[in-house]
Amino acid sequence: MTKRIIRKVAVLGSGVMGSRIACHFAGIGLQVLLLDIVPEDAKESANKPARNKLVNDALQAAIKSNPSPLYYPDAAKRITTGNFDDNLKDISTCDWVIEVVVERLDIKQALYEKVEQxxxxxxxxxxxxxxIPIHLLSKGRSDDFKKHFCGTHFFNPPRYLRLLEIIPTKDTDPEVVSFLMHYGDLFLGKTTVLAKDTPAFIANRIGVYGIMAIFGLIEKMGLTIDEVDALTGPIIGRPKSATFRTADVVGIDTLVKVAKGVYESCPTDEARETFQIPTWLDKVVENKWLGDKTGQGFFAKKKGEKGEREIYTLDLQTFEYKPQQKPKFASVETAKPVDDLNQRLKMLMAGQDKAGEFYRHFHFGLFSYVSHRIPEISDEVYRIDDAMMAGFGWEIGAFETWDVLGVASTVTKMKEAGYSVAPWVEEMLAGGHQSFYRIENGKKLSYDPQSKSYKHIPGSNEFIILSNYKDKLVWNNNSCKVYDIGEEVLGIQWSTKMNTMGSDVLAGVTKAIELAEKNFKGLVIANEGANFSAGANVGMIFMFAVEQDWDELDMAVRMFQNTMMRCRYSSIPVVVAPHGLALGGACEISLHSDKVCAAAETYTGLVELGVGLIPGGGGTKEFVVRASDEMHHDEPETITLKNRFLTIATAKVATSAFEAFNLGIYRKGLDEISVNQSRRITEAKKSVLELFDSGYVQPIQRKDIKVLGQSALGALYAGIHGMNRANYATDHDALVARKLAYVMCGGDLSEPTLVSEQYLLDLEREAFLSLCGEKKTLERIQSVLKRGKPIRN
Incomplete structure (x- = not known):
């Protein structure tokens, strides 16, 4: 196989998609050439900025957009801009050329003719x-062009949506396909899915079917937009944008275009009529209510009676916008408190109200549709599930959902309700195979309709999914499970609301370390779901504080600190693999690990100041330790401490794992990033073994931490006072910040002094407990518990 290295990429087309693809490649460290057309009014101009105005404006718009398409701001420096007239020749220096121009076959083919020069x-x-069918795009091109050409369909926004569909033609070299599948996974952090050159490929074919099927159920069942979005969001493991909000974000015209394309291009699709555009949807498009791009779609922001901006929902009967409603269904209210998605789905499907009827129709139709798409759009069931999870943000795919509900029993119910299943599903059941997936030795196998057997999912050996090790369970309590993940390494995960860390979790981590010290080489700490952890269980803190149970609260804080110190000072390596939110206490466990193997999309920070507290699980102490180690003679010692203080005092959160290095949360030269979130646990396990095999020695608690005392405390107090006077900080913000400064300076010491970690932990705990007695702190915590965010008081 030819060794292929990607050093520089050309992106042709700087629209919303092209500019963001360029940012993603720059974010992983590549040089990028971003080109677009010369504006009409600059065609005759020799002025370079004028000729590049379109591409430069597009790139700047992308960089300023929120959420950012870049892992860190400086990555934009790797992007060079230009235009097709002056700079297309520069693609000769590129290893990969990606075309992202307007969706017109003639324009794309004309550009390819120039590219080939x-x-x-x-x-x-x-x-x-x-x-556009991929095979039509390369028509008329050279053999070498065709051999190295295929579709690479990114989903928008490319940084955040993990799907990358690879669509080869009959002329594409298999080596190219293999390379792109691997590169997309390892370097771009994508779930790479091999798709066939069929209309809408995989994700959009299934995703748009799902939306159009729901549109049909609206008319059939008399549902409102608010009702549908309440039924099709997180309650069934789908994104908060659910159905209609998703359509607004994507663009209602785009949705209609894809649906029409499938209807026109797939005459043999058994559900073809589902893609017919309802009259009311045609009217929405005619009114140019296309969603976010036009300022209104199925939803619009209007001024309410009190003058505040409120969300209004389109009434499909009157075509007027009305205040958004929060519908309630008995079966949904019953299922809401259930954290386990699998159990929740079973409850919802069994509901005897309108919601239960909706869920049965929706899932039966979906199961029927995906079964009939094999082998049309994919030969494998796992590719369809992977595409929907990575492209549309589903927690579990359609076939996996079918497994959860029971394949055989669901097929019976589907037939009774008038829904068909593809013959291969019947053959699978007749052959004694009762599920689409099974787990063997910690790896997931997928049913293969062609061989009528189960096969390992390619590449899955690179991914460790802790819940696949159920048969290797070593220990558990109500929240935690500890698994033997092979090669004498333990893995622990917990399952609580938002994966918060309470007494059960802390006890579990301590027990996992104890077990690893006895019989294993080390421990990996990781979680599944959308987030690693939202931090400490503030509900427990609030309860103890309101009841003024100070002994219990003191014990709880000591337990948190002791658990963090066990992570740091165990006799075996402890490696943490965070992803998504890793806030507060979850950040502290990373700070105290031997190593962090974080997913690129990790949002971490010490956020306790927002709820009127200071980091109380060793986070404040650890920032003082690191500030002490970073002090040197070239700059005043107070500068280093001040920077660390401000990171906590302003509750800064890294918007990527890359930024966490700049905030001093992750350690340069030690901690690592996995761009592909699915690889982080595998990398963490490798790190455990590397640390152990290199002769891991249990660290000794520090007693040489330099704190600056009154000299630094005065400076920090002065800064806090200034922020308060300028109204950048409330009186309570200032109170909390002064407590933080006091701890970080080592207390009211008359001169710089060397202290121990325990000394700092005691100061930290004392300050934390005192703040729990503040009324305004309790008001902030109560606001978080009720509304999900703290009030400013």
């Missing part, structure tokens, strides 16, 4: 088209 042989050339 400058592209060096062997260079990858791919299109991000979502609606």
């Amino acid at each position: 400058y592209r060096k042989p062997g260079t990858l050339i791919t299109s991000n088209t979502s609606g």
Whole structure:
């Protein structure tokens, strides 16, 4: 196989998609050439900025957008801009050319003709088209072009949506397909899915079917937009944007275009009529209510009676916008408190109200549709599930959902309700196979309709999913499970609301370390779900504080501190693999680990100041330790401490794992990033073994931490006072900040002094407990518990 290295990428087209693809490649460290057309009014101009105005404006708009398409701001420096007239020749220096221009076959083919003049042989050339058959794009091109050409369909926004569909033609070299599948996974952090050159490929084919099927149920069942979005969001493991909000974000015209494309291009689709555009949807498009891009769609923001901006929902009967409603269904209210998605789905499907009827119709139709798409759009069931989870944000795919509900029993119910299943599903059940997936030795196997057997999912050996090790359970309590994940390494995960850390979790981590010290080489701490952990259980803190149970609260804080110190000072390596939110206490466990193997999309920070507290699980102490180690003669010692103080005092959260290095949360040269979130636990396990095999020695608690006392305390107090006087900080903010400064300076010491970690932990705990007695702190915590965010008081 030819060794292929990607050093520089050309992105042709700087629209919303092209500019963000360029940012993602720059974010992983590549040089990027971003090109677009010369504006009409600059065609005759020799002025370079004028000729590049379109591409430069597009790139700046992308960089300023929220959420950011870049892992860190400086990554934008790797992007060079230009235009097709002056700079297309520069693609000769690129290893991969990605076309992302307007969705018109003639325009794309004309551009490819020019590209072929400058592209060096062997260079990858791919299109991000979502609606044009891939084989038509390369028509008339050279053999070398066709050999290295295929579709690479990113989903928007490319940094955050993990799906990358690879769509080869009959002329595409298999080596190119293999390379792109691997590169997308390892370097771009994508779930790479091999798709066939069929209309809408995989994710959009299934996703748009799901939306259109729901549109049909609206008319059939008399549902409102608010009712549908309440039924099709997180309650069933789907994104908060649910159905209609998703349509507004994507663009209602885009949705209609894909649906029409499937209807026109798939005459043999048994559910073809589902893609017919309802009259009311045509009217929405005619009114140019296309969603976010036009300022209104199925939802609009209007001024309410009190003058505040409120969300209004379109009434499909009157075509007027009305205040958004929060509908309630008996079966949904019963299922809401259930954290386990699998159990919740079973309860919802069994509901005897309108919601239960909706869920049965929706899932039966979905199961029927995906079963009939094999082998049309994919030969494998796992590819369809992977595409929907990575592209549409589903927690579990359609086939996996079917497994949860019971394949055989669901097929019976589907038939009774008038829904068909593909013959291969019947054959699977007749052959004694009762599920689409099974787990063997910690790895997931998928049923293969062609061989009528189960096969390992390619590449899955690179991914460790802790819940796949149920048969290797070593220990558990109500919240935690500890598994033997092979090669004498333990893995612990917990399952609580938002994966918060209470007494059960702390006891579990301590027990896992104890077990690892006896019989294993080390421990990996990781979680599944959307987030690693939202931090400490503030509900427990609030309860103890309101009841003034100070002894219990003191014990709880000591337990948190002791658990963090066990992570730091165990006799075996402890490696943490965070992803998503890793806030407060979850950040503290990373600070105290031997190593962090974080997913690139990890949002971490010490956020306790927002609820009127200071980090009380060793986070404040650890920032003082690191500030002490960073002090040197080239700059005043107070500067280093001040920077650390401000990171906590302003509750800064890293917007990526890359930024966490700049905030001093992750350690340069030690902690690592996995761009592909699915690889983080595997990398953490490797790190445990590397640390153990290199002769891991239990660290000794520090007693040499330099604190600055009154000299630094005065400076910090002065800064806090200034922020308060300028109204950047409330009186309570200032009170909390002074408590933080006191701890970080080592107390009211007359001169710089060397102290121990325990000394700082005691100061930290004392300050934390005192703040729990403050009325305004309790008001902030109560606001978080009730509304999900603290009030400013």
